[in-house]
Amino acid sequence: MKHTVSALVENHPGVLYRVAGLIARRGYNIASLAASATEEEGLTRISIVVDVNDERELEQIQDQLSKLVEVIHVVNMTQIDHVSREMALVKVNAGEEHRADITNLVAIFRAKIIDVHPDSLVLEVTGDVGKVDAFCEMMRKYGIIEIIRTGEIFISRSPKRLIDN
């Protein structure tokens, strides 16, 4: 069962190592992880998708993360009304015969072609994880050369910041 945890942490060297290490050490799998700067200088937000067996394991991850000195706030995003996005860059085989089909699919998914080579295209697709999965699946039959994904990021719909909720 995949769940999303969003952690606000102090932007110190090594904090990502602490967070990722803790989850791995306690025996849970990280499906994706995205870390970046926030609206406040010195703070980093880490969005983690973890694979857990039940709610209790998820609570344990939250509690253990909260215990880290540099972790300010941890939220189980599954319990919060939110929107999520992930971006993928997909390099796909695109000879003359498939180019039109691919371009059509790119339009349907509101993806973008961001680089063109005589034999391949680099496509950018953004959306929730389901849409990105679906797009990658559609591209599979043309021959995917490489996929890079950012990992999902999350933000609440509430007018307040997560930490102020």
Next chain:
Amino acid sequence: MLLNGGDAVVEVLKREGVDTIFGYPGGVALPLYDSLYESGIRHILTRHEQGAAHAADGYARASGKVGVCLSTSGPGATNLITGIATANMDSVPMVAITCQVTSNLLGKDSFQEADVYGITTPISKHNFMVKDPRYLPDILSKAFYIAKSGRPGPVVVDIPKDIFLTKIEIDDIPHLPLKGYKPVKEGNIADIDNVIEALAKAKRPLLFIGGGVVISDTSEVMAELLKKTKLPVITSMLGLPAIDHKYENFYGMVGMHGTYTANMAISNCDLLLAMGVRFDDRVTGDIEKFAKQTEIAHFDIDPSEIGKIISVDYSVLADLGWSLPKFTEKAVVGDIGEWQQQLADWHKDHPLKYNKKEATLMPQEVIEQVSGVMADNAIVVTDVGQHQMWAAQYCCTRTPRGFLSSGGLGTMGYGLPAAIGAQIACPDKEVWLFVGDGGIMMNCQELATAAELNLPIKIFVINNHGLGMVRQWQRMFFQGHYSASKHYAGTDFAAIAWAMGVQSLTVKKKCGLKHALEDAKDSSEPFLVDVWVDDDENVLPMVAPGASLNEMSE
């Protein structure tokens, strides 16, 4: 005040009230050791860094103050690791200062370089590497604050050599924000009221006390609670010294080698009041069957402990220093006479027992006799293994910080250096150490430290000529295959002690023990007694690993 970095470390240590540190010098630590020279801070030179870490741990457990240990980079720092991990598992406040190679050599596989920050991250409460000298004073004082506040633990501060040589302002200093660190102090009064209500209704309540009661220095309040309610009590191993063992409704330690009554009590109570415990697997046995009929109330300072191992019905998340007095004030117990009688009957029918032999000393017998001559405020230190369990079973401790043992990590080699730290923290108390013939060899070099400092530690080597606990498991679960668990060398521990300047005796027969006890008791310097005991005795009762607590071999 502008100081060089080494002097700044010394100044911050003094401001934190540190008068004693345990350490071992080396290459990159030399500037700091130069600052320590004639600084007024007492530096105890152990004979191995692991000894320094355990000694700082023993000092902290015995005194309640933060223990400080110090090492050079690389191997010096990695030798501290076992000691830091031991302190981490048992929530011991400690600051470990490790010196690091010069900043411009970092990450280049330099001589005596090890990634101490990386290595200590999973085994410490927190750790720092000082990169900007301006932050050194703040980081060091925050290390003390983190180590001792909330649930205590070890904090590591890794300091590159060049920082010791840089001029640093130590009064008007920049501060690191600690936005994420909010140690729990006060809890929710309604949570306590809920437990009070449950207690009033309970027919078979049971108090289960852990090391948290010792750490929070709430033994006196606990005594009041017991006086007022007469609640039956069992403890974890680290909770043993939290209460007076003469208390009429005390039924001993619970768990793998717990008493019959304690294990049956936990399996049959209807309300378990668990205070400052973390439900270690050595306590719970099979968690699927642990306290299944029971409502559980968990009092703890650490939110991550609530529900970590078992689901609880009530939780009081607070420092016991806050919650226990409030609980004690309101606690009222219903009619539990029948339950008290049941426990008393079990206790009478299933006491701890062992069979004595005519000439050979039984290990339990040695511990009982030693326990009989100890002062009331004596500190008992153990190593790890069979003797540790026998000490937990047969040695009545009588003082809240009077039983020091590596519980969570189970570190062989802990005992001797921890006893040194305890004796330094409490020079006026008797310190008695029980150690196996396996464990003494893991840090026997510290006999020289004890001799040099003339610490009157009384060391009892419970010598069964091998690794008793390993052999017990091999006997019980591995068809008696004594794989790598016997010592054939016939090592003369009394001679080792003598060589290091420690007085010693060997006791091979029953008749020699009384004399040895008197000599050890009266000695004003370290004294080692190597006691030969029965080689084949098992620690009983025993709950097999993974079995349920009510499935005991007696």
